Amino acid sequence: MRILSISFFLLVVFSCSTKKTEQQTQLVTPFSTSEIDAKVESIMGKMSMDEKLAQIQGIRPMEIMKDGKISLEKCREKIPNGIGHFSQFSSGLTMEPEELRDFVRSVQNYLMTETNSKIPAIFHEEAITGFATQGATTFPQQIGMGCSWNEELISKNTNTTRLNMRAAGATYALSPMLDISRTAHWERIEESYGEDSYLTSALGLAFVKGLQSNDLSNGVACTTKHFAGYGAQNNSPKELYEEYLKPHEVVIKLGGVKSVMPSYGKYKGMAVVANKEMLTSILRDKVGFNGVVVSDYGSIRLTYKGHKQAKSMVEAGAMALNAGTDIELSNGQCFPLLPEAIEKGLTTMAKVDDAVRRSLIMKARLGLLDENPQIGVDGDLDFDPPVNRELAYESACQSIVLLKNNGILPLKKDIKKVALVGPNAASVYGMLGDYTYQSMISFWWSTPFDANNPKLVPLSEGLEAKLGDDVTIQHERGCDWSAALESVIQPEMGDDRLSKLKMMSIKGVAQPDLENALKISKESDVIIAAVGENIYLVGEGRKRKGIRLPGEQEAFVEKLIATGKPVVLVIMGGRQQLVSKFEDKCAAIVQAWFPGEEGGNAIADILVGNVNPSAKLCVTYPSTEDKQEINYKNGYTKENKPQYPFGFGLSYTNYEYSDLVMGTSANVNDERIPLSFKVKNVGKVNGTEIVQLYVSPKSETSTLNKIQLEGFERVALKAGEEKTVTFKVSPQQFVQYKNDEWVIEPENFEFLVGASSTDIRLKSDLDLKGTKKVLKNGRSIFFSERN
Numbered sequence: 001m002r003i004l005s006i007s008f009f010l011l012v013v014f015s016c017s018t019k020k021t022e023q024q025t026q027l028v029t030p031f032s033t034s035e036i037d038a039k040v041e042s043i044m045g046k047m048s049m050d051e052k053l054a055q056i057q058g059i060r061p062m063e064i065m066k067d068g069k070i071s072l073e074k075c076r077e078k079i080p081n082g083i084g085h086f087s088q089f090s091s092g093l094t095m096e097p098e099e100l101r102d103f104v105r106s107v108q109n110y111l112m113t114e115t116n117s118k119i120p121a122i123f124h125e126e127a128i129t130g131f132a133t134q135g136a137t138t139f140p141q142q143i144g145m146g147c148s149w150n151e152e153l154i155s156k157n158t159n160t161t162r163l164n165m166r167a168a169g170a171t172y173a174l175s176p177m178l179d180i181s182r183t184a185h186w187e188r189i190e191e192s193y194g195e196d197s198y199l200t201s202a203l204g205l206a207f208v209k210g211l212q213s214n215d216l217s218n219g220v221a222c223t224t225k226h227f228a229g230y231g232a233q234n235n236s237p238k239e240l241y242e243e244y245l246k247p248h249e250v251v252i253k254l255g256g257v258k259s260v261m262p263s264y265g266k267y268k269g270m271a272v273v274a275n276k277e278m279l280t281s282i283l284r285d286k287v288g289f290n291g292v293v294v295s296d297y298g299s300i301r302l303t304y305k306g307h308k309q310a311k312s313m314v315e316a317g318a319m320a321l322n323a324g325t326d327i328e329l330s331n332g333q334c335f336p337l338l339p340e341a342i343e344k345g346l347t348t349m350a351k352v353d354d355a356v357r358r359s360l361i362m363k364a365r366l367g368l369l370d371e372n373p374q375i376g377v378d379g380d381l382d383f384d385p386p387v388n389r390e391l392a393y394e395s396a397c398q399s400i401v402l403l404k405n406n407g408i409l410p411l412k413k414d415i416k417k418v419a420l421v422g423p424n425a426a427s428v429y430g431m432l433g434d435y436t437y438q439s440m441i442s443f444w445w446s447t448p449f450d451a452n453n454p455k456l457v458p459l460s461e462g463l464e465a466k467l468g469d470d471v472t473i474q475h476e477r478g479c480d481w482s483a484a485l486e487s488v489i490q491p492e493m494g495d496d497r498l499s500k501l502k503m504m505s506i507k508g509v510a511q512p513d514l515e516n517a518l519k520i521s522k523e524s525d526v527i528i529a530a531v532g533e534n535i536y537l538v539g540e541g542r543k544r545k546g547i548r549l550p551g552e553q554e555a556f557v558e559k560l561i562a563t564g565k566p567v568v569l570v571i572m573g574g575r576q577q578l579v580s581k582f583e584d585k586c587a588a589i590v591q592a593w594f595p596g597e598e599g600g601n602a603i604a605d606i607l608v609g610n611v612n613p614s615a616k617l618c619v620t621y622p623s624t625e626d627k628q629e630i631n632y633k634n635g636y637t638k639e640n641k642p643q644y645p646f647g648f649g650l651s652y653t654n655y656e657y658s659d660l661v662m663g664t665s666a667n668v669n670d671e672r673i674p675l676s677f678k679v680k681n682v683g684k685v686n687g688t689e690i691v692q693l694y695v696s697p698k699s700e701t702s703t704l705n706k707i708q709l710e711g712f713e714r715v716a717l718k719a720g721e722e723k724t725v726t727f728k729v730s731p732q733q734f735v736q737y738k739n740d741e742w743v744i745e746p747e748n749f750e751f752l753v754g755a756s757s758t759d760i761r762l763k764s765d766l767d768l769k770g771t772k773k774v775l776k777n778g779r780s781i782f783f784s785e786r787n
Contacts, residue, residue, distance in 0.1 A: 057332030104169030141433025144399030158210030190574025194618030226263030258291030279324030396602030410609025434539030462600030478517025482551030533573030653683030
């Protein structure tokens with residue numbers, strides 16, 4: 001249990017050091033030092049071509065295993081010259097923490113004793129919901145954490161992920177995913193922090209700070225992905241620079257991220273992984289990135305096989321290397337052919353050396369090139385100690401959005417009979433997002449997971465614990481997720497495992513009984529209907545025909561409503577799902593997303609009133625199945641009127657805003673523009689309000705967004721309590737990308753303070769004066785300061 005005490009101590013230290021005021025001055029940090037450079041050059045001077053190529057590619061652990069353990073014979077066959085990365089090394093294995101650590105140590109021992117270069121490998125894994133390995137804490141999916149608007153909590157979560165990964169010997173994460181996602185039809189929206197670049201940037205920076213720590217020698221290197229504009233219909237360079245690049249730019253400039261993953265997509269018709277304009281001109285020259293670019297799995301091969309932009313695998317590897325991609329993942333397919341590419345004049349040895357150099361510098365910064373590198377932590381390991389579970393519970397509570405409530409919630413004391421129905425009522429399959437360990441091993445590797453390792457708490461279990469013996473809970477599924485699991489569409493582009501994918505059916509789930517569900521519903525005081533998606537219906541490689549509740553769930557909900565009993569709809573899943581057909585007939589609607597291991601307890605506590613919901617939407621909730629992207633910044637119209645707007649979320653109390661104080665003018669050269677206002681809890685229940693600051697240009701001809709988020713703060717208020725909130729806005733937050741320049745233009749603005757993007761409580765005009773200001777080195781200030 002030594003790891004538990006270390007975890008708790010570091011969590012406390014990290015929490016105490018967290019500040020509300022964003023650090024604006026930590027711009028791009030050096031990737032190497034003279035000491036590291038000298039060490040790397042010394043190593044490279046002794047390396048053969050085969051040893052160099054080994055450092056810029058990956059391999060999966062299964063390739064050097066036999067009967068579930070390391071095989072030295074296979075190591076000598078597959079990686080005689082060493083290897084750069086072990087790809088997703090734990091999410092396809094079923095090992096206990098100590099067994100996983102010992103496996104990593106055995107592989108590293110082989111590399112450091114039997115290979116000529118003696119260079120350890122980087123073991124990398126997914127980490128958006130925690131360390132993706134058996135037994136590790138499973139936090140809510142990232143879209144849910146986006147609705148928390150809580151940077152400090154996200155940093156605490158990723159700090160625990162850092163401790164778990166380092167304890168196992170892992171040093172690198174293919175996280176966070178910082179794509180701006182503006183359509184619920186995109187199956188990967190669940191991995192994002194939503195549709196807003198400001199919020200995504202702030203939460204992404206918090207993610208990085210917790211996972212990397214202040215020193216990569218004991219931190220886990222983050223990879224910002226997918227660079228850039230993935231999953232979006234972006235045809236505007238202005239929007240690309242101002243919106244889609246921003247989260248990546250923030251974590252690079254302010255968070256010290258040194259690893260970038262290009263997307264599977266294209267930019268100006270060229271595959272991003274082989275796109276020199278994107279990876280060199282934009283990423284390195286304009287953003288100032290000086291770290292490692294790693295390919296998404298199989299994406300270099302797809303330049304030839306999928307995009308058909310390379311004439312051969314040899315040319316595909318050369319194109320990617322020349323564009324700025326340093327390492328080929330998940331395994332070497334094109335980079336092993338680089339000697340042939342050099343012979344044909346398609347690339348150069350200098351390009352190979354640059355990639356190898358960056359790969360080794362990263363290993364040096366992670367401590368892997370130390371004389372005696374620390375691989376894992378000795379002793380018994382606990383990847384889900386009580387302190388982690390408490391964070392998982394708090395995260396779930398803060399990620400669950402109350403969308404509608406006619407007064408039925410919190411459940412009243414006179415309720416004695418509850419009908420708990422729906423496919424997600426007693427199942428753990430609606431609690432787990434994509435890139436959790438459980439989802440990855442079951443979906444990608446067709447291997448069942450243990451719902452007790454870590455313990456997953458379904459809604460049925462949570463309700464039984466919270467309602468107590470005085471309330472009778474009758475449970476019946478009533479309907480399935482879908483009549484037959486919707487087929488997986490194997491896209492032309494994407495993860496190389498899609499071609500081998502086999503769907504694994506959900507086993508051990510009772511057949512639904514519609515008649516019994518309706519019977520117990522009619523006998524109840526209230527119906528709690530847990531509906532939505534599961535891990536097979538949303539995520540990478542999983543497409544649905546639309547965004548309505550899948551299968552027969554819509555019809556099932558309508559039958560429940562027809563009983564005349566109040567229906568509390570609890571929706572789980574990785575995206576917004578349409579409720580417009582029956583929204584007005586439901587007594588309450590709760591958007592729970594994929595809430596993670598403590599989801600059942602968190603939802604139950606919100607339903608019974610032990611927790612006052614505080615989450616607010618990080619995405620617009622659509623009212624139709626229109627596939628057109630929705631972006632609140634363009635303003636809502638009658639044609640795209642949402643069901644619920646960006647920033648919306650209800651509480652069990654009410655808040656009043658007052659006394660906005662700010663100047664009427666400022667100058668483009670000013671450092672900050674201060675403003676303050678008061679917010680008061682006027683209800684009878686303690687709560688937390690997420691106050692939001694928006695800015696809107698007054699001129700109809702302005703080239704700025706019609707409205708855009710420029711500040712937010714979580715304000716905890718006891719019943720009757722009032723607090724003053726202060727923001728200090730930088731003129732740089734109004735910067736625009738025009739004619740290949742970053743410029744701040746004088747303009748008239750309206751500052752808007754509210755509870756959502758449409759629920760504006762306070763307004764004030766500001767005249768930004770001066771002459772157009774050009775930021776020669778690009779933008780460096782991204783956020784408002786807060787007291």
